[in-house]
Amino acid sequence: MALLALVIAILIERYYHGNQSAARDKLSSDNWYFSYLRFCDKSFADKKWYQGWVKDAVEAVLPALLAFVLFKFFDDGFVASFTVLALMVLILVHTFGPQLPSKQLEGYFRAVENGEKQAAYEYAMIFTGKESENEATMVKDVTESIFYKVESQYFSVAIWFVLLGPAGALLYRMLLWQQQENRLGALGKKLHYAMEWLAFRISALTYLLAGDMASGIEQGKGQFFDLEVSGKDLLNTVATASMGLNVDDKNSPCAANRCAISLSQRSGVILFALVAVASLLGWSFV
Template sequence: MTFLVLLLVLWVEKFSAWRHAIQQDGPWLRLLAKAERQPDFVESPWLGIVLLVVLPLAGLTLLLSLLEPLAYGWLALPVHLLVLIYSLGRGDLLAALGPFRDSWRRGDSEAAYLVARRDLALEADSEGALLQQVQGHMLWQAYQSFFAVIFWYALLGPLAALAYRLLALLGEHAEQPALRERAVHLRHAFDWLPARVLAASFALVGNFVAVNRALLHELLSWDISAAQLVINVGRVACEIPAPELGAAGVGSLDSLWQLLVRAAVLWYALFALWTLFL
């Protein structure tokens, strides 16, 4: 059933608008705001983790335990699908990059700065730095929106996928520094393994020799962030040239996207083999 859900997620992502309808964070964000106003949660941020992450996971566990014994487990399939879709990242990466790509292709650096600030929340001091930030944004968003989520779903099921997304939301939206710090540390632990699996995938579908030479010593480091690792390995594996305004710069974004697509195909092929032989 796991591989079927992973295939259905691709279909939903490509051919429907269900993702935007399912990814409704309003109730959870209101619960977060209410919890942050309570003195007990301010003094003990772990209570916030329990309320905002552990309790939803406990509810999902109870629901699945009730559904999985019925109809050979097929009644649980819609729940798996809904949870996995909810756990994917927010927004449409390609749509968000569209205005920047158009401005950069025209050579209009001023418009590119404006749309990068408006659509991607990115700023830089030079054209080259801006393009590098956009390249990094593409790699990181693809990882945290898709690869990390399907990795944990394939490995441990919907509970792990939902835990990853709730921790990500908590790290992004929590206003209490202590609560945000706990969420960021837990997410760093969640990111350690999938980020390195993706880095290895980039090496296999990209320039293996360059990745091995430049970044092998960082693969097992706990201190390097998942974002830094994924971005560095992606650029090296894709052999990104020096930043350049115009069509060549847009071509670097296309090359990175193709690298991500090849890595996704590799992952799905491995998931299929895993399903067949285990």
């Protein structure tokens, strides 16, 4: 069922990316979650017990736990299976995205190709969240952001969906929302780090298979099992090395960026194949 849910969610993704980005953004809206956080703050902020790990658990773990319990209510049967599938697809579509880097970077690529350097810098800053010092740094920052956004918005969600079910995908997404707003507590930071440490390394393997494996292994072999090396750092090292870019950057300034998108797409196909195998062999949680 995990495989079927992923197939349907991907088809929905393709439809919305090709037609209605505004509607797609609404499907991934985090408004409900931050409304929940505001409710918790308003209701419990002055309580002595609502501190530390308790606060972190209520804000991040509790909604995922409720989602897990919800799925346990459904017994076997056609109606129950159909309901579970629909809920799985809904959670997947909600936790995916909201928009592929290739779509987000359309203005950036257009500006680079037209020689509009200032516009390219502005598009890059919006995409990466930081200001680049020069063109080479801009291209590098965009490349690393492509890998991270594809991973955090799609690959990791799919991986945790397979490993822990819809509750796992939702938990990862909620931690990501908190991290983006600098709201992660001590427990949330540890959970977020651990989930990215594992998921990003699984994805790194797909980049090795999709790109220059020898170069990727050479650059990342000393970091792969190091608990001190974050998932993001390991993925950037392996994915960048796996690009094996042999293009004259003077003739194509953003060649590395396009190569990163292409490599991510190939890695996605491999990851989907791994998910399919895991599902057929009964290795998935759902």
